[in-house]
Amino acid sequence: MTTPLLSLTWTDHVTGRQGFLVVDRLVRGVASGGLRMRPGCTLDEVAGLARGMTMKEALHYDPAARYVPLGGAKGGIDCDPRDPEAYGLLVRYLRAVRPYVESCWTTGEDLGLSQDLVDRAAAEAGLVSSIQAVYPLLDDESAARRRLADAFAVEVDGIGLDELAGGCGVAESALTALDAARVPYPGTRVAVQGLGTMGGATARFLTRAGLTVVAVADIKGTIFNPAGLDVEALLTARDAHGTVDRSALRRADRELPGEAWLSLDAEVLVPAAVSYAIDTGNQERIRARWIVEAANMPVLPAAEALLAARGVTVLPDVVVNSGTNAWWWWTLFGDIGSDADGAFTHIRRSMRALVEQLLARAEADGTSPRAAAHALVADRLPVIAERFGQYR
Template sequence: MSTTPADAPLVSLTWTDHVTGRQGYLVIDRLVRGVSSGGLRMRKGCTLDEVAGLARGMTMKEALHYDPQGRYVPLGGAKGGIDCDPQDPEAYGVLVRYLRAMRPHIEHFWTTGEDLGLTQTTVDSAAAEAGLSSTIQAVYPLLDDERAARRRLDDAFAVEVDGIGLDELVGGCGVAEAVLAALDRAGVAYGSARAAVQGLGTMGGATARFLSRAGLKIVAVADVEGTIADPAGLDVEALLAARDAYGTVDRSALAPGNRRLPGGAWLSADAEVLVPAAVSYAVDTVNQSQITARWIVEAANMPVLPEAEELLAARGVTVLPDVVVNSCTNAWWWWTLFGDIGADADEAFTRTRRSMRALTGLMLSRAEADGTTPRAAAHAIAAERLPVIAERFGRYG
């Protein structure tokens, strides 16, 4: 990451838990009207560099969804991270103390929510214990009618579709739409396309569901226990019904034709589309050689290392980048809060599909015109929009 004044993060700090010695991080990449946006992740091995990269990604995600005619005004990018296994018995206490330490930032500058390793319910519970009224309260002064906006968002989080919360579905809807847009552009029929998904948590599970319902055959899924594969196609709904709170599938529920393979087998699945939807850095310079898919669609944040992406591009594998692909989870919060959409599933899915179609198409057209990768194209689009946003709204309010 560049360290020039224009590109360096605005705030970068490391916190050490006085009880366990574990560390946490906050990076505010930039502010718009004095506020930034970005989730909080918890995973063993989380680093400051990782959080800084994610914060820069959030800056770009916000800029890419800028609509001069919309009520939602993009915020700056930020990210929080805690180096702790979320299943550790001490994890919740660490989370509460982290949020208590970050309380001044959350109250005034940083809006946050669930990310890898944490659910929104857990974040909200810990935030209340840490003395926070909300993890997005910094944005409230920017709203025309705070009471109505908060009620609208609360109502949206209460919406369920087929027994699953709308908030758990919009991100996967966006990822799936990016896949479908790429297939349409290449003239590939959905019914002849196969996909493999790494991770069956919130994002991966919803992505698998929307792709399956669109007609794609899901031939492999991976969780912490390994890969489940079936060249004839997996029963996605059955697998989702058999997963626990961490996205791990109960193997006793597998169908007779399902094969249990090692964890990395999803990479070499005979599929046109790979969807890494779990951890960062999943595809490296070594294991990328196993990939035969035509597209890698980044539902997770930073799952493909830059050096691996160069090798993949050289042999014709296209990576659709996280800054576009998984951006609708964040955008949905703000579309709803600012009032571009109501607390309604049909409105949410329609807006998500329309926005992702437009953004994916713009990115791929730009990549083709510039003779570059989709990621470079997305970064170029964001770089053009950031000065416009800064000039119109200012960094500090």
């Protein structure tokens, strides 16, 4: 793995807590990657996520598109987002890294932080926008910003388009894998860890495609119903952190321990919450055929090797959850408009093509989907560097 272009650790003078920023690579002088907040966040974690963003950007490179992928970066803050001091800490962090946000790092919501919260804190920190570094690359900045703002104002059945875009991509990745294996959607069971932005949207799209979501895990435990959960009711009953109000459960819904989602009878597991959720210890409990990584880095490498030996396929995060980032840029650069139907059509088409290419490369090379993703990135990064120059 290459050394990142920039790596820094910031210590808050008020709380003593730390924040991190890693810029893995620049393309046209800009890098893209969200800002997360979670207790225990580390510099190594943020560096891995930044490298993942470089890969996500490269995987969506289309020389004919108006959106040209950026470099990869990531920010992280070691704090529980529910902590009363969290918002003030977020503002001070953004104020400290303001020169990077202004010049080269475009950021937004990630684990523990909503886009609304990032936007509010960015304004308080004196920033024009959390993505202002990309503005000089736009043909018509005012039209592009208006288009993105319009897209963020769109709601579909009570959920914002910005929240649904990533889940649409995750769901399409899972459906593409099922289609490749000729597995019908009806009767295919799904367990989802996390009912936040990504997990909630994924559960909705998979349910509407005909799959059965039998389990959802949140911070309070696992909600299980072998006949299928009422996903829409659970989405309505969740709070801002994805925790479901148990009073909304039906009589047949059961409450199980937090890690029960791993070992339930389900063909598809969707870890959509924290990193490092599946390790060498708990992987042996998994009975699913596919793990679809909606979260960033949820399966540890050693666990993935053991799962592969048992015939469990892991669809990697750098592909599966890349739809959110790509949707932002497709909209901003003008490859799509601000309407939901156009967005979903473009996301589905792009993600299906990417996953099909991934699976074909893995089969041809005799490797895992993750190794195939790395191979695709290795093919594309030199092409991007040749076209736009090398910033390393």
